[in-house]
Amino acid sequence: MADLQRSRETIDRIDAELARLFEARMEAAAEIAAYKQSKGLPIRDPVREAAVLAQSGARITNPALRPHYAALLEAVMACSRDYQAELLQPDSRARINVRSPEGSYPVILQRGALANAGSLLDLKRRVFLVTDEGVPGEYSRVLAAQCGLARCYTVPQGEASKSLPVLEAVLTAMLDFGMRRSDCVLAVGGGMVGDLAGLAAALYMRGIDWYNCPSTSLSMVDSSIGGKTAVNLGAVKNPVGAFHAPRAVLIDPELLQSLPRRQLVGGLAEAVKMGLTHDAALFERFENPAGYGDIEPILAASLRVKRAVVEADPREGGLRRALNFGHTLGHGIEAASGGGLLHGECVALGMLPLCAPAVRGRLRAVLERLGLPSDLKGLQIEPERVLAAVLHDKKTLADGSLCVVTVPEIGRFELRRLCFDELRAMTLRLFEGEAAADGAASLTAPFDGREKEYL
Numbered sequence: 001m002a003d004l005q006r007s008r009e010t011i012d013r014i015d016a017e018l019a020r021l022f023e024a025r026m027e028a029a030a031e032i033a034a035y036k037q038s039k040g041l042p043i044r045d046p047v048r049e050a051a052v053l054a055q056s057g058a059r060i061t062n063p064a065l066r067p068h069y070a071a072l073l074e075a076v077m078a079c080s081r082d083y084q085a086e087l088l089q090p091d092s093r094a095r096i097n098v099r100s101p102e103g104s105y106p107v108i109l110q111r112g113a114l115a116n117a118g119s120l121l122d123l124k125r126r127v128f129l130v131t132d133e134g135v136p137g138e139y140s141r142v143l144a145a146q147c148g149l150a151r152c153y154t155v156p157q158g159e160a161s162k163s164l165p166v167l168e169a170v171l172t173a174m175l176d177f178g179m180r181r182s183d184c185v186l187a188v189g190g191g192m193v194g195d196l197a198g199l200a201a202a203l204y205m206r207g208i209d210w211y212n213c214p215s216t217s218l219s220m221v222d223s224s225i226g227g228k229t230a231v232n233l234g235a236v237k238n239p240v241g242a243f244h245a246p247r248a249v250l251i252d253p254e255l256l257q258s259l260p261r262r263q264l265v266g267g268l269a270e271a272v273k274m275g276l277t278h279d280a281a282l283f284e285r286f287e288n289p290a291g292y293g294d295i296e297p298i299l300a301a302s303l304r305v306k307r308a309v310v311e312a313d314p315r316e317g318g319l320r321r322a323l324n325f326g327h328t329l330g331h332g333i334e335a336a337s338g339g340g341l342l343h344g345e346c347v348a349l350g351m352l353p354l355c356a357p358a359v360r361g362r363l364r365a366v367l368e369r370l371g372l373p374s375d376l377k378g379l380q381i382e383p384e385r386v387l388a389a390v391l392h393d394k395k396t397l398a399d400g401s402l403c404v405v406t407v408p409e410i411g412r413f414e415l416r417r418l419c420f421d422e423l424r425a426m427t428l429r430l431f432e433g434e435a436a437a438d439g440a441a442s443l444t445a446p447f448d449g450r451e452k453e454y455l
Ligand SMILES: NC(=O)c1ccc[n+]([C@@H]2O[C@H](COP(=O)([O-])OP(=O)(O)OC[C@H]3O[C@@H](n4cnc5c(N)ncnc54)[C@H](O)[C@@H]3O)[C@@H](O)[C@H]2O)c1
Pocket: 132, 133, 134, 135, 136, 157, 158, 159, 162, 189, 190, 191, 192, 193, 195, 215, 216, 217, 218, 219, 222, 223, 224, 225, 226, 227, 228, 229, 237, 238, 255, 256, 257, 258, 259, 260, 263, 267
């Protein structure tokens, strides 16, 4: 016992010394960053990094520890690169840096960014552009003209392209194009294209660079951040995928000009959700008609919410659950609607019963202003099918209850346990167009920390 205590004290002393040395190393990295900036040199210097790693073995006498030391050094060098990038390009409205386990990457939000992509991204190499038939071809052409050598691959529009056969076709075309490890993929489209192209980049040669250029409101505020990539397997959504962060995300709000209005507001339902759960000022923008006219602050605020959530929970261990607000019932409505409603429209409806009554009134007004549905009257959807789909979709706790995200006041969420009968009553109220009834008051005790059971 005394030995254990002594060893722990030794480790504490060494950790304190390591922290001091880490700070000193980062100070030196900051000086190097300033020098490189003054000379216009890139932050990343693969030759120097290889030399540092090559020296590392000689410093460690115990051969069993050499690979561990090399791994530590690689991690320190990655921190150093991220820190240098942050120092040189601090956050601004036009640039949001996202930390991920694979290093940090910028989200560049700039009107006209598409035409400047060549100066914002490293495109002087083979670039494999992936897009879909519904995305105006002009966007790919503008980007291709700024690449070293570009190949454009267009898949049919729609969720069916997020499949293993299409993924295989994309990978085969990448191989035919002669893509090497140093080349990159560029996704130009909505969340479907981003998920498919990102997964192709994650798999090709065990992972190559990719950039995401989202072109729908949903992909701009939500799917482009977080590094999740996936394809569907039959009717099951996203079971085959990987975490593979992009090197950068380029958001040009001009691309929304060509997006049909229904798609635009459907995607904005996710931004409304982020405001409701995390950022009251963002929600209030939707209440102010003048505020909604300017899309950039909405995109920027939503991206900051998503960034905060994915940084706190990069591998989706539980905190990202807050962004599932509205999705439990929303997925049920989506399944029961047989494709008649957009995902965002279903999320909008799914949020209503899970808000406190005062919040619900404000949410309903916002949904109506946006042109999103705010009740199910006249939608020809069987309530029992919604409930069956919810039960099928969601894991329940041992006592049959569900964990749901609720919003007691704007800008704040709570995890709550809800028994199926309560969910059923709330759903039926929604179907009868009485969502203003007090669904939130029927929520049971606050969630007791067993959320892991749902992951
Ligand atoms: N990776 C993630 O974290 C994440 C998060 C949420 C959703 N998703 C995924 O995102 C997908 C949904 O994304 P979505 O809503 O963007 O749908 P989508 O990518 O299917 O695009 C919707 C439609 O808009 C068209 N389109 C795209 N950009 C356009 C433009 N600028 N002008 C005109 N038409 C345009 C497309 O051709 C398509 O027909 C789903 O597959 C979902 O699983 C992923």
